[in-house]
Amino acid sequence: MKVDLSDLKAVVCGGSDGIGEACSKILASNGASVIIIARNKDKLKKVIKELDTSNNQNHSLIIADFDHPDNLTKILDNELGHAIDILINNSGGPKGGVLLDSKSDEFITAFNRLLVSNQVITKCVVPGMQKQKFGRIINIISTSVNQVIPGLGVSNTVRGAVSQWAKTLALELGDSNITVNNILPGYTKTNRLKELAENKATQNSYSVSDIMEEWASSTALKRLAEPIEIANAVLFLASKEASYITGHNLSVDGGRYKS
Numbered sequence: 001m002k003v004d005l006s007d008l009k010a011v012v013c014g015g016s017d018g019i020g021e022a023c024s025k026i027l028a029s030n031g032a033s034v035i036i037i038a039r040n041k042d043k044l045k046k047v048i049k050e051l052d053t054s055n056n057q058n059h060s061l062i063i064a065d066f067d068h069p070d071n072l073t074k075i076l077d078n079e080l081g082h083a084i085d086i087l088i089n090n091s092g093g094p095k096g097g098v099l100l101d102s103k104s105d106e107f108i109t110a111f112n113r114l115l116v117s118n119q120v121i122t123k124c125v126v127p128g129m130q131k132q133k134f135g136r137i138i139n140i141i142s143t144s145v146n147q148v149i150p151g152l153g154v155s156n157t158v159r160g161a162v163s164q165w166a167k168t169l170a171l172e173l174g175d176s177n178i179t180v181n182n183i184l185p186g187y188t189k190t191n192r193l194k195e196l197a198e199n200k201a202t203q204n205s206y207s208v209s210d211i212m213e214e215w216a217s218s219t220a221l222k223r224l225a226e227p228i229e230i231a232n233a234v235l236f237l238a239s240k241e242a243s244y245i246t247g248h249n250l251s252v253d254g255g256r257y258k259s
């Protein structure tokens with residue numbers, strides 16, 4: 001299947017690193033113009049320079065912090081004045097830790113970053129999508145939606161809420177030909193995964209490579225994912241061809257989930 005995103009405009013949140021960076025690159029290399037949003041300007045600028053422009057696309061960046069969604073509306077209203085076809089909701093994962101050790105403000109930060117920000121950004125782009133009767137909203141969540149991950153108490157909690165938010169949105173937007181789907185990545189080789197392994201290693205007497213090996217062996221495919229393997233699934237859901245898929249949780253986890 002050949003995907004053609006020519007003339008489409010995509011927003012990739014957290015598009016400057018890891019899974020988001022891979023999404024930015026694959027959407028651009030299939031013809032889309034991409035706006036990437038994150039906090040660090042230098043990282044954003046570096047990725048923008050690496051995006052494919054062979055289809056005469058215009059790529060741009062927005063600096064924003066999803067931990068403070070109240071400021072987002074103003075920033076995005078100024079910057080997202082044009083119609084958006086594809087929105088990838090994605091950001092950094094919450095701090096790890098056992099649920100009962102987690103403090104209230106860790107929950108508030110995680111909900112702001114991963115749920116309230118999704119809501120604010122989605123509200124900015126939906127009127128344009130409704131007008132053009134086309135839209136693709138894809139949320140990067142986690143396999144913890146299906147099977148919680150020990151030691152990620154706050155994350156497990158907020159991921160379930162994001163999945164329910166997305167399902168509700170899919171029902172509300174279907175009659176405007178806007179699809180809403182979730183990608184549930186498994187263990188993917190990014191800075192986030194490295195950080196989680198380093199934290200786990202300091203708490204236990206394992207090495208980072210032992211932990212990575214244990215994670216890899218918990219999957220059917222016996223390996224970690226490359227970010228591009230997650231982005232390939234995002235590309236399909238963003239395509240016009242994925243026209244009858246909505247409200248879906250798609251695990252891209254090498255068979256981690258045992259049900």
Ligand SMILES: NC(=O)c1ccc[n+]([C@@H]2O[C@H](COP(=O)([O-])OP(=O)(O)OC[C@H]3O[C@@H](n4cnc5c(N)ncnc54)[C@H](OP(=O)(O)O)[C@@H]3O)[C@@H](O)[C@H]2O)c1
Pocket residue numbers: 013014015016017018019020021037038039040041043064065066067090091092093094113140141142143184185186187188189190191192193
């Ligand atoms: N990697 C995995 O194995 C895995 C598995 C399941 C789920 N996930 C989830 O998938 C998502 C992406 O993971 P990843 O591994 O690609 O993470 P990553 O490599 O850490 O990249 C995170 C991206 O989000 C941006 N970001 C982080 N915090 C932000 C904030 N407060 N406001 C705006 N932008 C922010 C980062 O840029 P700046 O720092 O410059 O803002 C970066 O572009 C996370 O929610 C993660 O928990 C990852």
